[in-house]
Structure formats: structure tokens, C-alpha cells
Amino acid sequence: MTTKWLDQPELAAWIRLASVLELLPGALDSQLRRDNGLTHFEYFVLAMLSEAPDRTLRMTALAQHTSATLPRLSHVVRRLEDRGLIERFPCPTDARATNARLTDAGWDKIREAAPGHVATVREHVIDALTPEQVTQLTAITDAILTRLDPEGRMSDVYHRHDSGI
Amino acid sequence: MTTKWLDQPELAAWIRLASVLELLPGALDSQLRRDNGLTHFEYFVLAMLSEAPDRTLRMTALAQHTSATLPRLSHVVRRLEDRGLIERFPCPTDARATNARLTDAGWDKIREAAPGHVATVREHVIDALTPEQVTQLTAITDAILTRLDPEGRMSDVYHRHDSGI
DNA sequence: GTTCAACAGTTGTTGCGACAACCATAGACC
DNA sequence: GGTCTATGGTTGTCGCAACAACTGTTGAAC
Structure with missing residues (x-):
């Protein structure tokens, strides 16, 4: 199959995320x-x-x-x-x-x-971040984790409210 | 100074981000x-x-x-x-x-x-992610990087369009 | 009740990252 | 032109993570 490369908006997001990860x-x-x-x-x-x-x-x-x-x-x-x-x-x-x-x-x-x-x-x-961005970040990381951790092993951790983190 | 703890939306975002980081x-x-x-x-x-x-x-x-x-x-x-x-x-x-x-x-x-x-x-x-979320992620990671990398050492890398990543 | 596969954890090895110490050169100052 | 500090880079040591190999236990099949 031929590779579907990242377009400009996708690349912008990915480069920044990779830097944050680093x-x-x-x-x-x-x-x-x-x-x-x-x-x-x-x-x-x-x-x-x-x-x-x-x-x-x-x-x-x-x-x-x-x-x-x-x-x-x-x-x-x-x-x-x-x-x-x-x-x-x-x-x-x-x-x-x-x-x-x-x-x-x-x-x-x-x-x-x-x-x-x-x-x-x-x-x-x-x-x-703005409060709105905090909400967006929650949805985004949730979507990524669904791919990354398909068994949802950590789901009970995500969905608790009272953590002392 | 007394600690300003994370409220529920903030905590939800942070726990998920920490898991992605891991x-x-x-x-x-x-x-x-x-x-x-x-x-x-x-x-x-x-x-x-x-x-x-x-x-x-x-x-x-x-x-x-x-x-x-x-x-x-x-x-x-x-x-x-x-x-x-x-x-x-x-x-x-x-x-x-x-x-x-x-x-x-x-x-x-x-x-x-x-x-x-x-x-x-x-x-x-x-x-x-949806295309809209990709755009949101760019803004969010940009904001984080501004705090994390204040000298903007990587800014030329972020702002190029033609990367082969 | 034996056998056998799956489960729960530990240990040993290897390789990478962080940090500190170090060497060499450049440029400024007098 | 000699000193002095800053810059550019390398090397050595230590600690942690990944992976594989191993021990011991459970539960199921028969």
C-alpha cells in the first residue's frame, strides 16, 4: 500500500506533540x-x-x-x-x-x-491552557488512549474523580 | 503559599495526558x-x-x-x-x-x-482525532511548549511545513 | 490425583539517558 | 600577545527501563 503522508495541519500537530513527549x-x-x-x-x-x-x-x-x-x-x-x-x-x-x-x-x-x-x-x-482547552485536551487524550490502550486497562483510573495527583 | 489543587476537569485532563506520556x-x-x-x-x-x-x-x-x-x-x-x-x-x-x-x-x-x-x-x-481536534491539539501543544521551552529553541522546527516526519 | 497451560512475580542482562567532569578553541579585554 | 571567560563538544559513571528467562502457584481436563 502507498503511504498516506501527513498533511500540513497533521504534521504541525504531530511535531509539537513529539516535542512535548520529549x-x-x-x-x-x-x-x-x-x-x-x-x-x-x-x-x-x-x-x-x-x-x-x-x-x-x-x-x-x-x-x-x-x-x-x-x-x-x-x-x-x-x-x-x-x-x-x-x-x-x-x-x-x-x-x-x-x-x-x-x-x-x-x-x-x-x-x-x-x-x-x-x-x-x-x-x-x-x-x-484556557478552561475550554482543558476540556478539549481531555477528549483528545481520551481518543488517543482508546487506540493506545484498547483493553482500557487504566479506564478505572481515568474515570475516578478524587485522585491526589 | 497554600496549594491550588487541580479541580475535576483539570485532573481528568492531566491523568489522561500523563498516561499518554507513559x-x-x-x-x-x-x-x-x-x-x-x-x-x-x-x-x-x-x-x-x-x-x-x-x-x-x-x-x-x-x-x-x-x-x-x-x-x-x-x-x-x-x-x-x-x-x-x-x-x-x-x-x-x-x-x-x-x-x-x-x-x-x-x-x-x-x-x-x-x-x-x-x-x-x-x-x-x-x-x-477529528480534523477539528487536530487543530485544537496544535494550539494546546503550542501553548505547553511556550512554557516548557521558553527560549523557543525548536520554534524553527515547529514552524516548518515540509518535514518528512 | 496427575498433568498441563496459564498466571503472578522476580531476577539478570543489556542499552540508553542524565549528570558531572573534562579538553580544546574562540573571542574579548588589557 | 597573553590572559580569561564563554562556547562546543566528548567521555565516564550511575540509575532506570526493556526484554528474556526463570520459579512457583493455580485451575482445568481427564
């Missing part, structure tokens, strides 16, 4: 690393646990909530456990499974990191 | 790696060179076009040079500077990789 994660990471010694992904893991019942989640569920593979999550959780922010224990109902629970120190850490992180998100993203 | 680079990388043995960043480097006059750019200019730091670019270009896709030579007018030029093999490589990459971008992003 720059934004670094900006988020460097603020969190500098101020709290966390990567953005580690922050996200702690945040997801902080909202879960009993601050506990199975590794598989946590991986789905964070869009991560299980091997990646396993390494990250081990490091967070070494730092005392998370504890792991075998699931009582399924001997294959492992539960991860946020410790008090982990709770304190996420409470400490949240304000600076939210300020960074505002500074780089939300406050750059 | 998933999209991996999707792009894995297609290019599988089909052409390139990372998305390597592809982007080759693409920027392919559009430059004489297929040549100074390292600093190439770093700006690709939103990369110079150390990162230096490593990547050395690897691409080892693979024969790029050649480096000292700049004749400034003995401090290095020029990077796309070789014929590099030119063939980018021509070979482009159709599959464009198809992936269409599949995951562009074709998921």
Missing part, C-alpha cells in the same frame, strides 16, 4: 527528583497506592493503574521498599500474588511531594 | 525498533538531518532541533556513526565545532523507515 517528562522528573528524591513514575506509584483501600494493591493491579509492565514495577517497588516507603507481603488468598502497601513514611512522602508536583503540572500544562 | 513513546519506539532497528529519537535525528541543507548540521543545531542535550546527542550520533548512518567531521569555520552529515546509507534507512513510522503515528494519534 520535554515534559524530563521537566516533571527533574522537579520531583530535586525537591523530593522521586521520579515521576515513583510518585505515581505512591499516589495510586495512597488512594487504594487500606493503601494496598496487588502488584498486577498496581501495574495496570500505572501503565507499567510487571518487571518494571517489580524493580521500582523493590527500590521503594528498600527506602521504607512501601512494604510487600504475600496475598493471603492467592499464594502467587504479592500485595504492596504504602507505609506511614510513604504516606508522609507523598503528602510532602504533592504540592510541588501539582504546582509544576500547573506551571507547565494546566495554567498554559 | 504509553505513547513506548509504542513508537517498539514499532521502529522492531521494523527498522531504530529508536524514535534516532529516527528523529536522521529525519532532521535529511531535511537540512547538504544533509548536514552542527551538533548544537541538531541538538536544538531534537530537543536533546548535547551529551545525549553526542552518544547517539557516535552510535549512528558506528553503524554507518551518519558521518562526523570538524567544522571548517570553527575548530571547536563538529558537523554531522547523513550518509547515503542513512538516507536509505530513513526512507525505508518513514512509511511504517507515519502509519504508526496515524494509527495511534492522528486517525483517532
Whole structure:
């Protein structure tokens, strides 16, 4: 089949999105690393646990909530456990499974990191947009995620209202 | 100062954007790696060179076009040079500077990789959106980049029309 | 109750990105 | 023309992510 190239408006959107993809994660990471010694992904893991019942989640569920593979999550959780922010224990109902629970120190850490992180998100993203653009961005990212994550593994995460992100 | 938390619409947009940030680079990388043995960043480097006059750019200019730091670019270009896709030579007018030029093999490589990459971008992003949403996305990412890249180092890249991305 | 495929997680290896330290040249100033 | 700072680039080290290989457990088939 012959390639259907991007036309000018499509290309304009894509080039800018690619740049955001390149720059934004670094900006988020460097603020969190500098101020709290966390990567953005580690922050996200702690945040997801902080909202879960009993601050506990199975590794598989946590991986789905964070869009991560299980091997990646396993390494990250081990490091967070070494730092005392998370504890792991075998699931009582399924001997294959492992539960991860946020410790008090982990709770304190996420409470400490949240304000600076939210300020960074505002500074780089939300406050750059009009309220109307925020709504448009929701619809656009929703459409992209439908293609990217067809099983909708994260859909329960998207559709909650009370997150502490 | 007391934190201004994200309200519900803001949070909805941010959670989805964060998921896109997490998933999209991996999707792009894995297609290019599988089909052409390139990372998305390597592809982007080759693409920027392919559009430059004489297929040549100074390292600093190439770093700006690709939103990369110079150390990162230096490593990547050395690897691409080892693979024969790029050649480096000292700049004749400034003995401090290095020029990077796309070789014929590099030119063939980018021509070979482009159709599959464009198809992936269409599949995951562009074709998921209405034409109106594509326009909205351009404005939104432009606003974010203004905050993220205040010097507008990449602005010449954004505002070209003829890219082979 | 054995076998077998699927599931849940961990571990080891490899490769890339971030950061800091470093070397060389250019241009300004006196 | 010699010093001094800024610029342009490279190299080395460390930490994290991707991938593959592996262990142990479950549930179903028979």
C-alpha cells in the first residue's frame, strides 16, 4: 500500500506533540527528583497506592493503574521498599500474588511531594491552557488512549474523580 | 503559599495526558525498533538531518532541533556513526565545532523507515482525532511548549511545513 | 490425583539517558 | 600577545527501563 503522508495541519500537530513527549517528562522528573528524591513514575506509584483501600494493591493491579509492565514495577517497588516507603507481603488468598502497601513514611512522602508536583503540572500544562482547552485536551487524550490502550486497562483510573495527583 | 489543587476537569485532563506520556513513546519506539532497528529519537535525528541543507548540521543545531542535550546527542550520533548512518567531521569555520552529515546509507534507512513510522503515528494519534481536534491539539501543544521551552529553541522546527516526519 | 497451560512475580542482562567532569578553541579585554 | 571567560563538544559513571528467562502457584481436563 502507498503511504498516506501527513498533511500540513497533521504534521504541525504531530511535531509539537513529539516535542512535548520529549520535554515534559524530563521537566516533571527533574522537579520531583530535586525537591523530593522521586521520579515521576515513583510518585505515581505512591499516589495510586495512597488512594487504594487500606493503601494496598496487588502488584498486577498496581501495574495496570500505572501503565507499567510487571518487571518494571517489580524493580521500582523493590527500590521503594528498600527506602521504607512501601512494604510487600504475600496475598493471603492467592499464594502467587504479592500485595504492596504504602507505609506511614510513604504516606508522609507523598503528602510532602504533592504540592510541588501539582504546582509544576500547573506551571507547565494546566495554567498554559484556557478552561475550554482543558476540556478539549481531555477528549483528545481520551481518543488517543482508546487506540493506545484498547483493553482500557487504566479506564478505572481515568474515570475516578478524587485522585491526589 | 497554600496549594491550588487541580479541580475535576483539570485532573481528568492531566491523568489522561500523563498516561499518554507513559504509553505513547513506548509504542513508537517498539514499532521502529522492531521494523527498522531504530529508536524514535534516532529516527528523529536522521529525519532532521535529511531535511537540512547538504544533509548536514552542527551538533548544537541538531541538538536544538531534537530537543536533546548535547551529551545525549553526542552518544547517539557516535552510535549512528558506528553503524554507518551518519558521518562526523570538524567544522571548517570553527575548530571547536563538529558537523554531522547523513550518509547515503542513512538516507536509505530513513526512507525505508518513514512509511511504517507515519502509519504508526496515524494509527495511534492522528486517525483517532477529528480534523477539528487536530487543530485544537496544535494550539494546546503550542501553548505547553511556550512554557516548557521558553527560549523557543525548536520554534524553527515547529514552524516548518515540509518535514518528512 | 496427575498433568498441563496459564498466571503472578522476580531476577539478570543489556542499552540508553542524565549528570558531572573534562579538553580544546574562540573571542574579548588589557 | 597573553590572559580569561564563554562556547562546543566528548567521555565516564550511575540509575532506570526493556526484554528474556526463570520459579512457583493455580485451575482445568481427564
